[in-house]
Structures are given as structure tokens and as C-alpha cells.
Amino acid sequence: MKPVIGIVPLVDETKDSLWMLPGYMNGVSEAGGIPIMLPLTKDKDEIAQLLDSVQGILLTGGHDVDPALYGEEAIPECGTPCRERDAMESELLRQALEKDIPVLGICRGIQFLNAYLGGTLFQDLPTQHPSDIEHHQTPPYDVPVHKVKIEKDSGLFHLLNTETLDVNSYHHQAINVKADCLKTMAISEDGLVEAVEMPGKKFVWALQWHPEFSFLKDADSRRIFGEFVGKCE
Numbered sequence: 001m002k003p004v005i006g007i008v009p010l011v012d013e014t015k016d017s018l019w020m021l022p023g024y025m026n027g028v029s030e031a032g033g034i035p036i037m038l039p040l041t042k043d044k045d046e047i048a049q050l051l052d053s054v055q056g057i058l059l060t061g062g063h064d065v066d067p068a069l070y071g072e073e074a075i076p077e078c079g080t081p082c083r084e085r086d087a088m089e090s091e092l093l094r095q096a097l098e099k100d101i102p103v104l105g106i107c108r109g110i111q112f113l114n115a116y117l118g119g120t121l122f123q124d125l126p127t128q129h130p131s132d133i134e135h136h137q138t139p140p141y142d143v144p145v146h147k148v149k150i151e152k153d154s155g156l157f158h159l160l161n162t163e164t165l166d167v168n169s170y171h172h173q174a175i176n177v178k179a180d181c182l183k184t185m186a187i188s189e190d191g192l193v194e195a196v197e198m199p200g201k202k203f204v205w206a207l208q209w210h211p212e213f214s215f216l217k218d219a220d221s222r223r224i225f226g227e228f229v230g231k232c233e
Contacts, residue, residue: 003034006038009040021060027215041088042087044095048095056229057102064080069115075123107171110206141168146188148167148194
């Protein structure tokens with residue numbers, strides 16, 4: 001039996017629609033899982049039923065996280081949050097972590113995971129963490145634009161067996177203060193936390209870069225999807 005992976009939907013308020021990038025679905029499929037897009041719900045009972053039906057959760061990219069989640073007022077450069085999605089992911093993570101269901105976060109996924117667990121974010125990197133490193137690349141999105149240093153005692157190092165990794169990058173928010181319960185796996189050349197894991201759990205990883213854009217060309221991106229899906233039972 002292939003594991004079923006529930007993927008958090010992307011939200012487009014201007015079109016009153018929920019949607020999905022194929023890379024999330026295809027990355028999971030190529031790794032041996034069955035991807036399904038979840039509904040947008042914060043109902044505790046519905047989420048509990050959904051988590052009884054899946055073996056893993058993928059937190060996707062998308063809207064800026066509401067700064068209220070980590071106790072800050074929004075600066076002008078912060079994007080408009082999707083509070084329905086923030087509420088859904090809060091309940092989804094609460095139950096998934098309690099049940100020890102594997103979680104993979106990508107882009108917004110690492111940001112939301114960190115904020116939910118007590119960390120804070122840079123609301124806008126150009127304003128609050130200016131750098132010459134490219135963090136908001138233009139297409140094509142499968143091309144690496146900067147390097148990250150991988151911590152030797154991390155799950156990512158044990159998987160990829162390398163101290164540096166070339167990654168793509170498309171974000172304007174990032175971890176500022178890391179949640180205490182998270183462990184750093186990778187750091188960018190300008191000092192941003194780019195990957196984390198949660199010790200003591202079956203699998204909770206989150207990345208700032210985008211393997212869903214690069215997995216067709218990049219073996220390391222495929223290995224990350226494979227490690228995630230392989231931990232889902």
C-alpha cells in the first residue's frame with residue numbers, strides 16, 4: 001500500500017479558489033506516495049478525520065504568515081495573510097504533532113512551523129535582513145541561486161552526505177528567532193536558517209527552498225521527497 005500524503009491547499013482569494021502546483025503532487029508521486037489536496041478547514045473533527053485517512057502532511061508555500069501568530073504587528077512590507085489557512089494549519093499541526101504523523105514543510109511551511117512552535121519571522125527580508133544573496137529569484141525556478149551549509153549532525157546531512165547544497169529560492173520572509181524545539185539543519189550564506197527538523201518525532205522537516213520546482217532535474221530534491229514519503233506509514 002502506498003502512503004497517502006495530505007497537501008495543504010493554495011488559496012487565491014481573487015478567484016475564490018483553492019488550487020495546487022503540480023510539483024507538490026508530482027514530487028510525492030515520484031517518491032512513491034499518493035498525493036491528495038486537503039480542503040480548507042479549521043474544524044477540529046474534520047481535521048481529525050482527515051488525519052485518520054493520511055499517512056503524512058505536506059505544508060506548502062503561499063501567503064505570508066500573520067505576524068499576530070508570533071506576537072508582532074505587521075509592517076507595511078508584510079503581505080496580506082490568509083487567516084483561514086493560518087487557522088487550519090495551526091489545528092492541523094497540533095493534531096499531526098500529537099499523533100506523530102510525518103510532516104514536510106516547504107517555504108511558507110518552514111515559516112509557519114517555526115511561528116506555530118514559538119519562533120518569529122522576518123516579515124520582509126529586504127527591509128529587515130538586507131543581503132546580496134538572491135532569495136527571490138525570477139523564472140525558471142528550478143535553477144539554484146545560492147548555497148546553504150548543512151549541519152553535520154542533522155538528518156539532512158545523513159541523507160545527502162554533503163556539507164553544502166545549491167538551492168533555488170523564492171521567498172521574502174524567513175525564520176528570525178528559531179523555535180526552541182526545532183533544530184537547524186541548514187544555513188544560508190547570509191545567515192538565515194534554511195532547514196529545520198524536530199527531534200523526537202518520526203519525521204518533521206521543513207525547508208526554505210523549493211524541491212517541488214527542482215525535483216525533475218535535481219537528485220537531492222528527489223531524495224528529500226523520498227525520505228519524507230518513506231517515513232510515512
